[in-house]
Amino acid sequence: MIGKMGDYFSRWAQKYMPDPMIFAILLTILTYVMGVFLTKTTWFQMIQYWYKGFWVLLKFGMQMCVILVTGYALATTAVIQKFLKWLAGLPKSSAGAAALVAIIAMIAGLINWGLGLIVGAIFALEVGRQGFKNNRKFHYPLLVAAGYSGLAVWHMGLSGSAPLLVATKGHFLEKEIGIIPVSETLGSPMNLVMVAVMLVVITLVFYLMAPKEEEKIQPIRKELCDTGQEKETPRAEWTFADKLENSVLLSMIIGIGGLIYIVYYFATKGFKLNLNIVNFTFLMVGILLHKRPIAYVRAVSEGVRGCAGIILQFPFYAGIMGMMKFSGLVGLIAGWFVAISSSTTYPVFTYLSACIVNIFVPSGGGQWAVQGPIMVKAAEALHFSIPKVIMALAYGDQWTNLFQPFWALPLLGICGVRARDIMGYCMAVMFIGIPIYILLLLVF
Secondary structure: OHHHHHHHHHHHHHHHOOOHHHHHHHHHHHHHHHHHHHOOOOHHHHHHHHHHHHOOOHHHHHHHHHHHHHHHHHHOOHHHHHHHHHHHOOOOOHHHHHHHHHHHHHHHHHHOHHHHHHHHHHHHHHHHHHHHHOOOOOOHHHHHHHHOHHHHOHHHOOOOHHHHHHOOOOOOOHHHHOOOOHHHOOOOHHHHHHHHHHHHHHHHHHHHHOOOOHHHOOOOOHHHHOOOOOOOOOHHHOOHHHHHHOOHHHHHHHHHHHHHHHHHHHHHHOOOOOHHHHHHHHHHHHHHHHOOHHHHHHHHHHHHHHHHHHHHHHHHHHHHHHHHHHHOHHHHHHHHHHHOOOOOOHHHHHHHHHHHHHHHOOOHHHHHHHHHHHHHHHHHHOOOOHHHHHHHHHHHHHHHHHOOHHHHHHHHHHHOOOHHHHHHHHHHHHHHHHHHHHHHHHHO
């Protein structure tokens, strides 16, 4: 049944799922119309709010480009490639390959969402390449969809924006709810059970969605298996410039200097991961492992091809976030769910409202900033646990990433596929998981 469900949504996505850029434009138009007709905002104010938000993700967009190219460059080093090829060579079937990619992506995503995104993409690509090399027929679109699994569990992991924010002194809701330690959110029995259940469910669903009929299997394209390594100038013909470009000493000086700071960072701040330190670590370790500066430059040049979608589409999603926030649409949508909630159903409706808002505001921290105050106020009125509300919102925020192609852009660039090739499988996982989340939230 799950296999048929995967086939159905895959066919639906192939027919109806547009390029992510078209999806962003349609969401922009829908948000604009909703703002004009559902709030007191005028048509011109909505345009102003759109532009006001349009550029707020520039820094974040650059961080995403950096994590893509540095992660890709790190993965192409000889030592990492050797390990990835060994691990990627383990699966013997398409189902086993999809399950392995999913579990690896989710484990990395629970450590850090950025790590999960890049590890999932690179590992899916390598599993596809190893299948091609070993004449094993793996369904490549399913592998790439499984590589996106880290973004479906990240907010219940160590980099969860909302739980980490409310545990930080001086956060914007401190006067209302105080400081809530992560032991009550990420470390709570409810969240630990959720993590265990979703790891099993997502892995099992991807395993069962693998096509059984050989004619339905789409292996990786041959051109994606070519690394495209450039022919190097013979050492005897090196000029002074060539010697500098291939100087191991230069890489060692920069790389070791970076490692000194990385050790200092974790020694003084603990295991506190963020995009900047992840990017910096990827960069420095990549430089050291590539050994020669020019080898690292070539690896980055190859990886940067996947940044086009990020550069083009992030401003449009920032504009959508601006319209949602400044027009009051987020509060309106959240208010609808609050109005029909009781103390029993409140976490379920918090989860469902977060699922919907995430489609328009695909940013965990951003969504908590605009939706969190509304949900906290309602929870206090209903005398409901604030930590559980925070996690219910986190679950909803992460889960509809399986429908929203925003976060898939780096993965699509690295793996060389279209959104329509993978989103059907992601949507099947999403719809299977929703009743499981609802049931567990009611139990807890």
